[in-house]
Amino acid sequence: MPTDVETRPQIHPFLRERWSSRLFDPGHEITEGDFDQLLEAARWAPSAGNSQPWAFLVLRRGEPAHGRFVATLSRGNSGWVPTASAVLVSLYRAGDDEDPSLTYSDYAAYDLGQAVAMLTVQAQTMGLGVHQFAGFDHEAVTEAFGVPPAWRVTTGIAIGRFDPAAPADDSLRERDLRPRVRRPLDEFVFTEAFGHPRRRAEALD
Ligand SMILES: Cc1cc2nc3c(=O)[nH]c(=O)nc-3n(C[C@H](O)[C@H](O)[C@H](O)COP(=O)(O)O)c2cc1C
Numbered sequence: 001m002p003t004d005v006e007t008r009p010q011i012h013p014f015l016r017e018r019w020s021s022r023l024f025d026p027g028h029e030i031t032e033g034d035f036d037q038l039l040e041a042a043r044w045a046p047s048a049g050n051s052q053p054w055a056f057l058v059l060r061r062g063e064p065a066h067g068r069f070v071a072t073l074s075r076g077n078s079g080w081v082p083t084a085s086a087v088l089v090s091l092y093r094a095g096d097d098e099d100p101s102l103t104y105s106d107y108a109a110y111d112l113g114q115a116v117a118m119l120t121v122q123a124q125t126m127g128l129g130v131h132q133f134a135g136f137d138h139e140a141v142t143e144a145f146g147v148p149p150a151w152r153v154t155t156g157i158a159i160g161r162f163d164p165a166a167p168a169d170d171s172l173r174e175r176d177l178r179p180r181v182r183r184p185l186d187e188f189v190f191t192e193a194f195g196h197p198r199r200r201a202e203a204l205d
Helices: 032-043 064-070 108-125 138-144 170-176
Strands: 054-060 086-093 129-133 151-160
Touching: 032 054, 032 108, 054 064, 054 108, 064 086, 064 138, 086 108, 108 129, 108 151, 138 151
Parallel strands: none
Antiparallel strands: 054 086, 086 151, 129 151
């Protein structure tokens, strides 16, 4: 994959090779069986007290509901999200159904993130690319899709097949193939106390 990275130590190729593509094959279609598999992976995510506080809207490119979602995209995302085969909208349960002002679970957003991570890795195993995004009008989506008050629209999840030859302007193509970078482990992994570095098994050059 063009944006593969070198990791030390090795991690599973499905994790290493994953990236958030913006170049999607405009002719590719996701089957209902693919959706079933992706959502089944999300379903088996761990969650606080097995509360499973997630929900997803499935919007396939070309269908009217997909068009309603596309109309809410930010300018930066409107150039590539519509070309993906589908968009899932992720939601978490924030409040109680009876009284939406009561918090449902302090960990609901965390749990939704885990479910999406599982779906993302499952997609990678199926040769599908996933690009999560927050740049859209959440209020407009809440209204357009009849989301109940206890639920929070959270991210869009564009899914499709990576296509390096997909029609795209140069800046989009450049952004897609930019080398992927991360903070070093030492910056965010501690022991004994926050900020106290942990010694790694393998010293880095
Ligand atoms: C909650 C969330 C919101 C994001 N919002 C956007 C977005 O609006 N537009 C976009 O192009 N990418 C968005 N991304 C993708 C990130 O920019 C991307 O995951 C990050 O730069 C790391 O790149 P990689 O996934 O290719 O490793 C979002 C990712 C997450 C998890």
